[in-house]
Amino acid sequence: MTEFPDASESPVIEFRQVGLTYPGPPPFEAFRPSDLTVRKGEFITVVGPSGSGKTTFLNIAGLLDTPTRGTFLLDGIDTSMLKDTERTTLRGRRIGFVFQAFHLLPHRSARENVELAMVYSGTSRRERPGRAREALVRVGLGHRTDALPTRMSGGERQRVAIARALVGRPSLLLCDEPTGNLDTGNAEAVLQLLENLNSSGITVVLITHDLAVAARGRRTVSIKDGALSEGDQVGGC
Ligand code: ADP
Ligand code: MG
Numbered sequence: 129m130t131e132f133p134d135a136s137e138s139p140v141i142e143f144r145q146v147g148l149t150y151p152g153p154p155p156f157e158a159f160r161p162s163d164l165t166v167r168k169g170e171f172i173t174v175v176g177p178s179g180s181g182k183t184t185f186l187n188i189a190g191l192l193d194t195p196t197r198g199t200f201l202l203d204g205i206d207t208s209m210l211k212d213t214e215r216t217t218l219r220g221r222r223i224g225f226v227f228q229a230f231h232l233l234p235h236r237s238a239r240e241n242v243e244l245a246m247v248y249s250g251t252s253r254r255e256r257p258g259r260a261r262e263a264l265v266r267v268g269l270g271h272r273t274d275a276l277p278t279r280m281s282g283g284e285r286q287r288v289a290i291a292r293a294l295v296g297r298p299s300l301l302l303c304d305e306p307t308g309n310l311d312t313g314n315a316e317a318v319l320q321l322l323e324n325l326n327s328s329g330i331t332v333v334l335i336t337h338d339l340a341v342a343a344r345g346r347r348t349v350s351i352k353d354g355a356l357s358e359g360d361q362v363g364g365c
């Protein structure tokens with residue numbers, strides 16, 4: 129297995145003039161050259177309107193897309209130097225993703241949905257049920273492990289999705305509009321859960337178009353027309 133250096137002193141995310149232009153045609157600069165440093169243990173929110181480049185940013189930070197400009201260091205590792213298989217391994221070991229849509233299999237139980245995330249992670253078949261249960265307990269669903277997503281509330285489904293993101297024991301959680309499909313009460317429960325996970329040491333980056341959600345970050349970065357700028361538009365929320 130690939131060994132990566134333990135870069136515990138390095139920022140988790142470091143963008144140095146990172147940009148991404150989709151090739152098109154016509155070419156489109158969806159993420160304009162931007163600097164950003166996210167340190168271990170931070171909870172940052174990235175806020176901007178629809179189409180401003182939030183998901184593009186998250187895809188770059190999550191190693192799902194490759195910048196066409198600049199340097200992106202993840203835990204001190206220069207990601208431009210990585211082969212595809214190394215990017216995949218690094219992503220699997222360090223990053224958990226939470227999306228607006230929960231992407232759960234409707235006819236599999238909560239526990240099975242979480243277990244499926246371990247199929248390609250090298251976790252032995254024997255270990256998977258225990259690990260899945262542990263992750264579900266961590267999100268407050270220890271009593272719902274056998275429930276089907278179709279019998280769960282939106283908030284519970286998102287918590288299953290968060291358990292699935294946690295099961296690989298990531299150090300960084302990237303959340304793309306995680307409360308976008310939830311009513312106020314469920315959104316609050318999910319935000320509190322993310323805050324608790326952050327308190328336990330996981331670095332959280334949450335992107336949202338909602339200023340009230342953005343204000344929950346301990347630091348806020350704005351994104352507009354594909355460019356990041358440190359939080360100058362959220363004051364007063
Ligand atoms: P947000 O998440 O803030 O709504 P996105 O990052 O999804 O914004 O999109 C930013 C811009 O990039 C949009 O104008 C979108 O149409 C464009 N875009 C996204 N993906 C692609 C792609 N694969 N090719 C070309 N343009 C894209
Ligand atoms: Mg988006």
